[in-house]
Amino acid sequence: MYIAVMTVRISLPGCASLKEKRQRMGGLHERYGRNPAVAVCESGEHDRLEASEWTFVVVGNERPKVESLCSEIEDKLQRTVDGRVMEVSRELL
Known part of the structure:
Protein backbone atom coordinates (compact mmCIF):
# COMPACT_ATOMS: atom_id res chain seq x y z
CA MET A 1 0.00 0.00 0.00
CA TYR A 2 1.23 3.48 -0.90
CA ILE A 3 0.30 6.71 0.84
CA ALA A 4 1.01 10.19 -0.49
CA VAL A 5 0.61 13.36 1.55
CA MET A 6 0.28 16.42 -0.64
CA THR A 7 0.14 19.91 0.85
CA VAL A 8 -0.97 22.82 -1.32
CA ARG A 9 -0.56 26.50 -0.46
CA ILE A 10 -2.85 28.89 -2.27
CA SER A 11 -2.72 32.68 -2.48
CA LEU A 12 -6.06 34.49 -2.54
CA PRO A 13 -5.19 38.09 -3.46
CA GLY A 14 -7.80 40.66 -2.55
CA CYS A 15 -9.84 38.30 -0.37
CA ALA A 16 -11.70 40.51 2.14
CA SER A 17 -13.73 38.12 4.30
CA LEU A 18 -13.95 34.57 5.55
CA LYS A 19 -17.14 34.11 3.52
CA GLU A 20 -15.33 35.16 0.35
CA LYS A 21 -12.44 32.83 1.20
CA ARG A 22 -14.85 29.89 1.46
CA GLN A 23 -16.54 30.81 -1.81
CA ARG A 24 -13.23 31.15 -3.65
CA MET A 25 -12.00 27.79 -2.43
CA GLY A 26 -15.15 26.33 -3.97
CA GLY A 27 -15.91 23.32 -1.77
CA LEU A 28 -12.70 21.29 -1.96
CA HIS A 29 -14.11 18.85 0.61
CA GLU A 30 -17.07 18.01 -1.56
CA ARG A 31 -15.11 17.72 -4.80
CA TYR A 32 -12.19 15.61 -3.65
CA GLY A 33 -13.58 13.94 -0.54
CA ARG A 34 -16.01 11.85 -2.60
CA THR A 55 -3.59 18.73 2.69
CA PHE A 56 -4.63 15.73 0.63
CA VAL A 57 -3.88 12.16 1.69
CA VAL A 58 -4.04 9.74 -1.23
CA VAL A 59 -3.98 5.96 -0.72
CA GLY A 60 -3.63 3.17 -3.25
CA ASN A 61 -2.18 -0.27 -3.94
CA GLU A 74 -2.96 19.37 -8.57
CA ASP A 75 -4.04 20.03 -12.17
CA LYS A 76 -7.70 20.45 -11.19
CA LEU A 77 -6.75 22.86 -8.42
CA GLN A 78 -4.81 24.99 -10.90
CA ARG A 79 -7.90 25.21 -13.13
CA THR A 80 -10.78 25.47 -10.65
CA VAL A 81 -9.68 27.45 -7.58
CA ASP A 82 -10.17 31.21 -7.71
CA GLY A 83 -6.66 31.81 -6.47
CA ARG A 84 -3.08 31.03 -7.26
CA VAL A 85 -1.36 27.80 -6.30
CA MET A 86 1.92 28.97 -4.80
CA GLU A 87 3.47 25.75 -3.56
CA VAL A 88 2.82 22.02 -3.73
CA SER A 89 4.77 19.55 -1.65
CA ARG A 90 4.41 15.77 -1.84
CA GLU A 91 5.66 13.05 0.43
CA LEU A 92 5.31 9.38 -0.39
CA LEU A 93 5.14 7.11 2.63
Whole structure:
Protein backbone atom coordinates (compact mmCIF):
# COMPACT_ATOMS: atom_id res chain seq x y z
CA MET A 1 0.00 0.00 0.00
CA TYR A 2 1.23 3.48 -0.90
CA ILE A 3 0.30 6.71 0.84
CA ALA A 4 1.01 10.19 -0.49
CA VAL A 5 0.61 13.36 1.55
CA MET A 6 0.28 16.42 -0.64
CA THR A 7 0.14 19.91 0.85
CA VAL A 8 -0.97 22.82 -1.32
CA ARG A 9 -0.56 26.50 -0.46
CA ILE A 10 -2.85 28.89 -2.27
CA SER A 11 -2.72 32.68 -2.48
CA LEU A 12 -6.06 34.49 -2.54
CA PRO A 13 -5.19 38.09 -3.46
CA GLY A 14 -7.80 40.66 -2.55
CA CYS A 15 -9.84 38.30 -0.37
CA ALA A 16 -11.70 40.51 2.14
CA SER A 17 -13.73 38.12 4.30
CA LEU A 18 -13.95 34.57 5.55
CA LYS A 19 -17.14 34.11 3.52
CA GLU A 20 -15.33 35.16 0.35
CA LYS A 21 -12.44 32.83 1.20
CA ARG A 22 -14.85 29.89 1.46
CA GLN A 23 -16.54 30.81 -1.81
CA ARG A 24 -13.23 31.15 -3.65
CA MET A 25 -12.00 27.79 -2.43
CA GLY A 26 -15.15 26.33 -3.97
CA GLY A 27 -15.91 23.32 -1.77
CA LEU A 28 -12.70 21.29 -1.96
CA HIS A 29 -14.11 18.85 0.61
CA GLU A 30 -17.07 18.01 -1.56
CA ARG A 31 -15.11 17.72 -4.80
CA TYR A 32 -12.19 15.61 -3.65
CA GLY A 33 -13.58 13.94 -0.54
CA ARG A 34 -16.01 11.85 -2.60
CA ASN A 35 -13.18 9.66 -3.82
CA PRO A 36 -12.64 6.87 -1.25
CA ALA A 37 -8.88 6.97 -1.94
CA VAL A 38 -8.59 10.66 -0.95
CA ALA A 39 -8.89 12.47 2.38
CA VAL A 40 -8.77 16.27 2.34
CA CYS A 41 -8.68 18.98 4.99
CA GLU A 42 -7.84 22.65 5.38
CA SER A 43 -4.58 22.26 7.27
CA GLY A 44 -3.27 25.77 7.70
CA GLU A 45 -3.57 29.52 7.15
CA HIS A 46 -6.88 29.56 9.06
CA ASP A 47 -6.32 33.11 10.32
CA ARG A 48 -5.26 34.66 7.01
CA LEU A 49 -7.86 35.78 4.49
CA GLU A 50 -5.42 36.01 1.58
CA ALA A 51 -4.00 32.50 1.91
CA SER A 52 -5.15 28.93 2.33
CA GLU A 53 -3.37 25.62 2.92
CA TRP A 54 -4.91 22.24 2.15
CA THR A 55 -3.59 18.73 2.69
CA PHE A 56 -4.63 15.73 0.63
CA VAL A 57 -3.88 12.16 1.69
CA VAL A 58 -4.04 9.74 -1.23
CA VAL A 59 -3.98 5.96 -0.72
CA GLY A 60 -3.63 3.17 -3.25
CA ASN A 61 -2.18 -0.27 -3.94
CA GLU A 62 0.09 0.90 -6.75
CA ARG A 63 2.55 3.77 -6.64
CA PRO A 64 1.87 5.00 -10.22
CA LYS A 65 -1.86 5.25 -9.48
CA VAL A 66 -1.24 7.25 -6.30
CA GLU A 67 1.14 9.60 -8.10
CA SER A 68 -1.29 9.97 -10.99
CA LEU A 69 -4.14 10.88 -8.66
CA CYS A 70 -1.95 13.48 -6.92
CA SER A 71 -1.10 15.02 -10.30
CA GLU A 72 -4.77 15.00 -11.28
CA ILE A 73 -5.73 16.81 -8.06
CA GLU A 74 -2.96 19.37 -8.57
CA ASP A 75 -4.04 20.03 -12.17
CA LYS A 76 -7.70 20.45 -11.19
CA LEU A 77 -6.75 22.86 -8.42
CA GLN A 78 -4.81 24.99 -10.90
CA ARG A 79 -7.90 25.21 -13.13
CA THR A 80 -10.78 25.47 -10.65
CA VAL A 81 -9.68 27.45 -7.58
CA ASP A 82 -10.17 31.21 -7.71
CA GLY A 83 -6.66 31.81 -6.47
CA ARG A 84 -3.08 31.03 -7.26
CA VAL A 85 -1.36 27.80 -6.30
CA MET A 86 1.92 28.97 -4.80
CA GLU A 87 3.47 25.75 -3.56
CA VAL A 88 2.82 22.02 -3.73
CA SER A 89 4.77 19.55 -1.65
CA ARG A 90 4.41 15.77 -1.84
CA GLU A 91 5.66 13.05 0.43
CA LEU A 92 5.31 9.38 -0.39
CA LEU A 93 5.14 7.11 2.63
